[in-house]
Amino acid sequence: xxxxxxxxxxxxxxxxxxxxxxxxxxxxxxxxxxxxxxxxxxxxxxxxxxxxxxxxxxxxxxxxxxxxxxxxxxxxxxxxxxxxxxxxxxxxxxxxxxxxxxxxxxxxxxxxxxxxxxxxxxxxxxxxxxxxxxxxxxxxxxxxxxxxxxxxxxxxxxxxxxxxxxxxxxxxxxxxxxxxxxxxxxxxxxxxxxxxxxxxxxxxxxxxxxxxxxxxxxxxxxxxxxxxxxxxxxxxxxxxxxxxxxxxxxxxxxxxxxxxxxxxxxxxxxxxxxxxxxxxxxxxxxx
Amino acid sequence: xxxxxxxxxxxxxxxxxxxxxxxxxxxxxxxxxxxxxxxxxxxxxxxxxxxxxxxxxxxxxxxxxxxxxxxxxxxxxxxxxxxxxxxxxxxxxxxxxxxxxxxxxxxxxxxxxxxxxxxxxxxxxxxxxxxxxxxxxxxxxxxxxxxxxxxxxxxxxxxxxxxxxxxxxxxxxxxxxxxxxxxxxxxxxxxxxxxxxxxxxxxxxxxxxxxxxxxxxxxxxxxxxxxxxxxxxxxxxxxxxxxxxxxxxxxxxxxx
Numbered sequence: 001x002x003x004x005x006x007x008x009x010x011x012x013x014x015x016x017x018x019x020x021x022x023x024x025x026x027x028x029x030x031x032x033x034x035x036x037x038x039x040x041x042x043x044x045x046x047x048x049x050x051x052x053x054x055x056x057x058x059x060x061x062x063x064x065x066x067x068x069x070x071x072x073x074x075x076x077x078x079x080x081x082x083x084x085x086x087x088x089x090x091x092x093x094x095x096x097x098x099x100x101x102x103x104x105x106x107x108x109x110x111x112x113x114x115x116x117x118x119x120x121x122x123x124x125x126x127x128x129x130x131x132x133x134x135x136x137x138x139x140x141x142x143x144x145x146x147x148x149x150x151x152x153x154x155x156x157x158x159x160x161x162x163x164x165x166x167x168x169x170x171x172x173x174x175x176x177x178x179x180x181x182x183x184x185x186x187x188x189x190x191x192x193x194x195x196x197x198x199x200x201x202x203x204x205x206x207x208x209x210x211x212x213x214x215x216x217x218x219x220x221x222x223x224x225x226x227x228x229x230x231x232x233x234x235x236x237x238x239x240x241x242x243x244x245x246x247x248x249x250x251x252x253x254x255x256x257x258x259x260x261x262x263x264x265x266x267x268x269x270x271x272x273x274x275x276x277x278x279x280x281x282x283x284x285x286x287x
Numbered sequence: 288x289x290x291x292x293x294x295x296x297x298x299x300x301x302x303x304x305x306x307x308x309x310x311x312x313x314x315x316x317x318x319x320x321x322x323x324x325x326x327x328x329x330x331x332x333x334x335x336x337x338x339x340x341x342x343x344x345x346x347x348x349x350x351x352x353x354x355x356x357x358x359x360x361x362x363x364x365x366x367x368x369x370x371x372x373x374x375x376x377x378x379x380x381x382x383x384x385x386x387x388x389x390x391x392x393x394x395x396x397x398x399x400x401x402x403x404x405x406x407x408x409x410x411x412x413x414x415x416x417x418x419x420x421x422x423x424x425x426x427x428x429x430x431x432x433x434x435x436x437x438x439x440x441x442x443x444x445x446x447x448x449x450x451x452x453x454x455x456x457x458x459x460x461x462x463x464x465x466x467x468x469x470x471x472x473x474x475x476x477x478x479x480x481x482x483x484x485x486x487x488x489x490x491x492x493x494x495x496x497x498x499x500x501x502x503x504x505x506x507x508x509x510x511x512x513x514x515x516x517x518x519x520x521x522x523x524x525x526x527x528x529x530x531x532x533x534x535x536x537x538x539x540x541x542x543x
Contacts, residue, residue: 037378159397166388169378176341176367177444178359178393224379224424 004249013136017245017255020138023146024198025215025237027153031195032212032237033230034188036220038168041213043091043189046102047083048196048208050109054079055130056116063120072130073145076200080193083109088189092182133204133256135245142201149194156191164188165226202241203256211237214263221270240266292355293319293448293478294340299349301335309335311502313349319447322474322492325482327499333482336499337450340480341367354447363392366446366477370453371433376426382436383421386411389443404443411439415469430457431466438469449473451481467492 008014035044058075061067083105091098113130129137138146157164167174167184175181199208219232244259296315302308309332317323325333338344339351342358354361366389386408387400400408412421415435420428428436434454441449454470455463470479471492481493 037375039375162388162397162400163391163395165380165384166391169380169385169388170369170374172343172369172373173367173388173440174391175343176362176365177389177391178362179391180393220377220379224426225381225384226379229379 004246007249012140013138016138016140016143017135018242019143020135020146020202021241021245022238023143023150024202024211025241026234027150027195028199028212029215029232029234029237030157030230031153031191032216032233033219033226034164034168035192036213036216037226038188040189040192041209042099043084043087043102044192044196044212045209046087046106046109047080047189047193048200048205049106050083051076051080051197051200052113052130052205053109053111053116054113056113056120060116060120063122071141073142073197073201076197077149077194079109080197081190084189084193085186088186092185129204130200131204131206132254133200133202133207135202135241135255138201146198146201149198153191153194156187160184160187161227203259207256207260210260210263211240214260214267215240218263218267218270221274236263236266291318292352293317293321294480295350295352296339297350297352299339299346299351301332301339301344302347310339310346310499313502315497317478317480317495319478320474322470322479322494323481323497324493324495325480325497325499326484329484331500333484333499334452336497337452337480337482340448340450341365363444364447366441366444366449368434368437368441368449368451368454370456371430371437372457374433378425380425381421382412382417382423382425382428383408385425385436386421386439386443389440407443408439411442412436414442414473415439431459431462434458434466447477449477449479451479453482453484455483 004014008018035041054075054077055072056075057079058070058072062070062072087102087105090101094101163174163179164184164187167179167181167188171181171185174184195212196208199211203211215233215236216229218236219229223229223232240259240263241255243262244255247253247262248255248258294315294317296313299310299313300308301310309330313336325336327333335344339346340353340358342353342362351358354364358365383405387404389408389411390400390404409418409421412418415438417432417435417439420432420436425433425436438449438451438454455466458466470481473479
């Protein structure tokens, strides 16, 4: 811990990592709440895996055609939004077989990514960092982009809070009120896509879904209002990512994995605690 | 058409994508002020009828008019109460939040709900007897209370027509009677149409019963005999139609 704090003051990449962890937890706490309430964790996972295609393609074109401005994260943003809109439109139009299409996109996105990365000349070791994340590799430029996406997510959530809530709670009723249900659903998926891109830089493609859903799952055990769950999830997200970073630092462990294991253990602990506590609190209510 | 018309179905047929005809050649005209109950066997098209009135479904052929216009254009004046059992039982919202969702419309507004809207939500909650539960969590309510909260939400649009889908599906007999008393009171302010599978109990307070099983029969409440029920549920009633209705004015036959 003390070694971490000492290095934090001196090393800019460590400062970037801490900032990235905080920024990403804000978006994932807010959007993760929607994802869990609207029960679209499967879609969020598919979007995150599709991102590999975008990351790989962007890197390939950057190296082969010497386009230094083309950062992998740009490819990730485009692929994530495209995947979100594709899945969204398919699930709105064709109610059946939705999961088949989502799974297909999930796998094809990854396959395309693997092919691009394989064909990219030079050093390709960072395939692993896309899959499992490496918060220590977040650059200043990434951080700026993460900040911008964060602000977009926060503003859109504030503006559309009542509407998105109503659509998550009862889509059919919202439709009878004449609300543009399809628009809000696609908006939600695009917010999810942007958040997934942010989170990929912290925990990687494979573990994104845990950071989106676990803090919300823990928070829902203690709070019964959407905005409280959002706030608590942000707090938990910050705690898990920073604790993951600190714990992994000295023994040189992958921080993303440590973060997810921490979140998972905490979830299990709250699950255990609340099954123990439940009969007692029920009695207290009745008295 | 007359301005007194609440709902008018003209030669309406409806089939889902798999081609099964759910409704066949429905003709129905209901006047304002009605308290009607739609009954029929499962899969007979009760809920489909309701969704056609809400504009959630479009008829395969024929026209549906509600409150003198297309359902899609008139839905601001239609209050819809779905079955609460469809919902995520642990959704983290307060009862007041749920009721306020009734304010949302096509036109977008952002920010907090206005004091007028809050006052109206409190009034709606009082109307359904949930005044003291405004700040409770929706998840904590009993089945009947959840249903009342959803009725309060529908009241937020100041409906001219309230459409309810099986409002008493999971309420006990005593609670059911309370619900019907509440509906009778509300019926003095606006028209009510509901779907129910529970015919025996319904008949005491509703004004007419509409029986749906692919096609349609309208019974005056007093004539709903065992024989009629048996026909509706047991036998194929393809050729049987009663355009006979019972309103405050007595029996009328609108189409004959």
